Amino acid sequence: MRQIVGARYTLLDGEAAADHALCVDGDRIIAAGGLAELVARYPDAELVGGDSFILCPGFINAHDHGRALGTLALGTLALGAADDFLEVWLAGLGSLPQIPPYLAALYSGLQLLRGGVTGVAHSHNPARWADMPAEIPEAIRGYRDAGIRVAMHPPIIDQNMLVYAERERFLALLPPDLRAQVGAADKIDLSADAYFDMLDALYDAHHDSVNHRVHIQVSPAGGQWCGDGLIHRACDWARRQNTRAQMHLLETRYQRRYAYKTWGVSFVKRLDEIGALGPWLTLAHMVWVEEEDVDLLAERGVGIAHNISSNLRLRSGLAPIAEMVAAGVPVGIGLDGQTLDDDQDFLREMRLAWTLANRDGMAAADLSAKAVWRMGTSNAADISFGAEAGLGRLDVGARADLVLLDWEAVRGRWAPMEFPPSELLPAFSLRRAKREQVRGVMVAGEWVLRDGAHARFDVDEVEREIYARLDFVADGGAPELGEYLREFYRGWDEDDLPPLRR
Numbered sequence: 001m002r003q004i005v006g007a008r009y010t011l012l013d014g015e016a017a018a019d020h021a022l023c024v025d026g027d028r029i030i031a032a033g034g035l036a037e038l039v040a041r042y043p044d045a046e047l048v049g050g051d052s053f054i055l056c057p058g059f060i061n062a063h064d065h066g067r068a069l070g071t072l073a074l075g076t077l078a079l080g081a082a083d084d085f086l087e088v089w090l091a092g093l094g095s096l097p098q099i100p101p102y103l104a105a106l107y108s109g110l111q112l113l114r115g116g117v118t119g120v121a122h123s124h125n126p127a128r129w130a131d132m133p134a135e136i137p138e139a140i141r142g143y144r145d146a147g148i149r150v151a152m153h154p155p156i157i158d159q160n161m162l163v164y165a166e167r168e169r170f171l172a173l174l175p176p177d178l179r180a181q182v183g184a185a186d187k188i189d190l191s192a193d194a195y196f197d198m199l200d201a202l203y204d205a206h207h208d209s210v211n212h213r214v215h216i217q218v219s220p221a222g223g224q225w226c227g228d229g230l231i232h233r234a235c236d237w238a239r240r241q242n243t244r245a246q247m248h249l250l251e252t253r254y255q256r257r258y259a260y261k262t263w264g265v266s267f268v269k270r271l272d273e274i275g276a277l278g279p280w281l282t283l284a285h286m287v288w289v290e291e292e293d294v295d296l297l298a299e300r301g302v303g304i305a306h307n308i309s310s311n312l313r314l315r316s317g318l319a320p321i322a323e324m325v326a327a328g329v330p331v332g333i334g335l336d337g338q339t340l341d342d343d344q345d346f347l348r349e350m351r352l353a354w355t356l357a358n359r360d361g362m363a364a365a366d367l368s369a370k371a372v373w374r375m376g377t378s379n380a381a382d383i384s385f386g387a388e389a390g391l392g393r394l395d396v397g398a399r400a401d402l403v404l405l406d407w408e409a410v411r412g413r414w415a416p417m418e419f420p421p422s423e424l425l426p427a428f429s430l431r432r433a434k435r436e437q438v439r440g441v442m443v444a445g446e447w448v449l450r451d452g453a454h455a456r457f458d459v460d461e462v463e464r465e466i467y468a469r470l471d472f473v474a475d476g477g478a479p480e481l482g483e484y485l486r487e488f489y490r491g492w493d494e495d496d497l498p499p500l501r502r
């Protein structure tokens, strides 16, 4: 069944076009043009949308963890998962209640679709490392059932679980009981060989390079948590399978410091030395990148996932996003499960990224609204699923992943109908649009959200099931380490590194 989707304005890669309707057949956009022209060409097509909507490509969330309830849910504040410095926060993260991976992914997918997100890069947090081969297919099934595309990142680490370096100095800070407890616990029961065997099997069973519903990608979880050999092997695997690698990098000032302590050069230069930088790689966060390394990232075609809310909530700082975009680095937006209002509102995240990227001083680089729309759509798609997947765009031949925003609600009461002119529309709607104003979401030709309601699931029902099955007896997490971690890393602040303006 063909459909013609019309709107007052259509946002085409960050630019607004008036009277630009799309014809969808199956999971593809087969034609674009004026509404009257398309109706004449396809007289049997169903008409959807209309003058009271803005039409834009589905958003792509370039980095997340699919935690379903966020990290503040259900009194876990008291269990140590309150927002804090990343290094302290991570020590409490294991105390979050466990949710069965199918339900967590299903609910996360539904939440994202509600805000117009049609594809997500999911960095998995295993309940237990050794159980990951069973958890990942369940998470994939959850996202599939929700109706959202997923780029799945099973993580692997092989070093520095407790602190980034100087483990013995850290252990010496602890009282004897705690020292014995954490000194025995900081290892993972998943070898690199077992991990890559699992990845091969997942790739064969689930990677979809035709319709791009599911990608299997590789994730050495963070620069400081993975040795050179592991990072190298991961990048090799991604290139061999023609898929991608995603890694957390330079999220905090202490990760920057770790690179200089270990190699005497920046993290980016070190990764380049070992041949890890290339168009197959996406780096999440990148708050503490040296400005002189930005051109190298652009030259190598490395993608960056920008997580502005998370970087604020975990006190990491502000990444030089305008400078990266100006240098030609492909930057996408990711929610990291840590949005400002803890509600996975992608439109607000774009607004925040835009606002905070434009810094004080007339000499500061500018980040335009158009660039931010691209960071949420085409750029995010390219760094999450690869450019060949053709997601995040409304071109003829592209996959039909669409969002209809309520134009009347975005416009508000005060603006005359002819305002804003279409050249101002991207900035106007980026400043004002919210997830509640997302009325329709199409993924691969299917309306998974209609009139603001999920078509496949009763979300309240899914939520009730999650609450009924929460498991509070998880064994991870050591929130009492917080004060010692602060003391330990405070010792790293007295450094002789050139300061970065963040």
Ligand SMILES: [Zn+2]
Binding pocket: 063, 064, 065, 123, 248, 284, 336
């Ligand atoms: Zn993350």
